[in-house]
Amino acid sequence: MKVLITGATGGLGQALANAFRNAGADLLLTGRHIDSPEGFACDLAQPEGVDQLIAAVRIRWDSLDVLINNAGVLGPVGPAWENNWQEWETAVHLNLLVPVKLCRGLIPMMTSGGSIINISGGGATSPRPNFTAYGTAKAALVRFSETLAVETSALGIRVNCIAPGIMRTRMVEQVAILGPERSGAQEYRKAQEVMAQGGTPPETPAELAVMLASEGGKSITGKLLSAAWDPWRDLAEHADDLRTSDIYTLRRVVPSDRHMSWGTN
Numbered sequence: 001m002k003v004l005i006t007g008a009t010g011g012l013g014q015a016l017a018n019a020f021r022n023a024g025a026d027l028l029l030t031g032r033h034i035d036s037p038e039g040f041a042c043d044l045a046q047p048e049g050v051d052q053l054i055a056a057v058r059i060r061w062d063s064l065d066v067l068i069n070n071a072g073v074l075g076p077v078g079p080a081w082e083n084n085w086q087e088w089e090t091a092v093h094l095n096l097l098v099p100v101k102l103c104r105g106l107i108p109m110m111t112s113g114g115s116i117i118n119i120s121g122g123g124a125t126s127p128r129p130n131f132t133a134y135g136t137a138k139a140a141l142v143r144f145s146e147t148l149a150v151e152t153s154a155l156g157i158r159v160n161c162i163a164p165g166i167m168r169t170r171m172v173e174q175v176a177i178l179g180p181e182r183s184g185a186q187e188y189r190k191a192q193e194v195m196a197q198g199g200t201p202p203e204t205p206a207e208l209a210v211m212l213a214s215e216g217g218k219s220i221t222g223k224l225l226s227a228a229w230d231p232w233r234d235l236a237e238h239a240d241d242l243r244t245s246d247i248y249t250l251r252r253v254v255p256s257d258r259h260m261s262w263g264t265n
Contacts, residue, residue: 001024001026001065001066001213002025002026002028002061002063002065002066003020003028003065003066003067003068003213004027004030004057004064004067004068005027005028005030005070006030006031006044006071006102007030007070007071007072008029008036008039008070009033009034010031010070010170011169011170011202012119012164012167012169012202012205012206013031013070013071014202015201015202015203015205015206016202016206016209017029017038018206019207019209019210020206020209020213023210023214025066026061028040028056028057028061030042030044030071031071040053040056044071044094044098045090049098050098050101050102050105051105053102054105054106058109061109063109063111064106064109064110064114065213066115066116066117067102067103067106067114067115067116067117068116068117068118068119068209069098069099069102069103069116069117069119069141070119071098072094072119072134073090073091073095073134073171074091074134074171074174074175075087075088075092075095076088076091076133077130077131077175077178077182078130078182079129083132083133088133091133091134091137092133092136092137094137095133095134095137095138095141096137096138096140096141096144099118099144100141103116103159107152110155113155113156113158114156114157114158114213115157115158115159115212115213115217116145116148116152116158116159116160117162117209117212117213118141118142118144118159118160118161118162119162119205120138120142120145120161120162120163121138121163121164121165122134122163123135123139124138124139124142124161124163124224124250125139125163125224125250130182130183130187131187141161142161142224143250145222145224146159146222146250149221153221158217158218159222160212160217160220160223160224160225161225162205162208162212162227163224163225163226163227163228164200164202164205164227164228165199165200165204165205165227165229166190166194166199166200166228167194167199167200167201167202167205168194168198168199172191172194172195172199173191173195175187175188175190175191176188176191200227200228204227207227208227208232211233212225216235217235217236219242220235222249223247223248223249224248224249224250
C-alpha cells in the first residue's frame with residue numbers, strides 16, 4: 001500500500017504515519033521541515049509547493065493507493081471583518097485549495113482504485129465564531145469530498161473526511177494563547193481543558209484512517225466521520241444503510257426533519 005500523508009510533522013500527522021507504517025504501508029511524508037527517510041520537504045503554502053509534491057510522488061511511484069490531506073492551518077482568529085485578509089486567503093488556500101489540487105493531480109495515479117482521506121474538523125458542521133476562514137474552508141472541503149466521491153466511484157476510489165476531535169495540538173495551544181477576547185469564551189475554555197487534561201488521542205483518528213484505507217472501508221465513501229463520536233469500527237455492518245442514505249453527510253435541515261408541518265407545499 002503506497003500512502004502519501006501531508007502535514008506529517010504534527011501530532012496527528014505523526015500518529016497517521018505510525019499507524020500506516022505499522023500496517024505495512026510504503027510511506028511518503030511531507031512537511032516544511034521533515035527529517036525522515038520517508039520524508040519530502042516542501043511548503044504547500046507556496047505556489048510551487050503542490051506541483052513539487054506531485055512531481056515527487058510520480059518520481060517515487062508509478063501508482064498511488066492512499067492520499068491523506070492532513071496539512072492545514074488555523075488561520076486568523078477574531079471577527080471576520082477584523083481578520084487580516086491575506087491570512088484569511090492563506091488559510092482557505094492551505095485548508096481547501098491545496099487538498100483539491102492534490103486530488104486533481106494524483107487521482108490519475110490511483111489506477112487500481114484507492115482511498116482519499118481529507119482531514120476536516122471544527123467548523124465544518126456548525127458555525128464557529130471567530131474562526132471563519134478555517135470553518136469555511138473545512139465545510140467546503142467536506143462538500144468537495146462528497147462530490148468527488150460520486151465522480152470517482154466508477155474508478156473504484158473512495159473519498160471520505162475525518163473529523164479527528166479536539167486534540168492537544170499546536171492549533172489548540174494557539175487558541176488558548178490568544179485568550180477569550182480573540183478566540184471567544186467557549187473556544188478558549190475548551191482549549192484550556194484540552195491543554196490541561198488532554199483531548200482525543202491522535203491514535204484514534206489515525207486508526208480510523210487505516211480502516212477507511214483498508215478492506216474494512218471498501219464500502220464507505222462520501223462520508224464525514226467523527227473519530228471521537230461515531231461507531232466507525234462497526235460501519236462495515238451497515239454498508240447498505242450508508243450507501244442508500246445521507247447518513248454522515250452535510251445536508252440542509254427542513255421543517256419536516258424536526259417534525260414540523262409548516263414549510264411544505
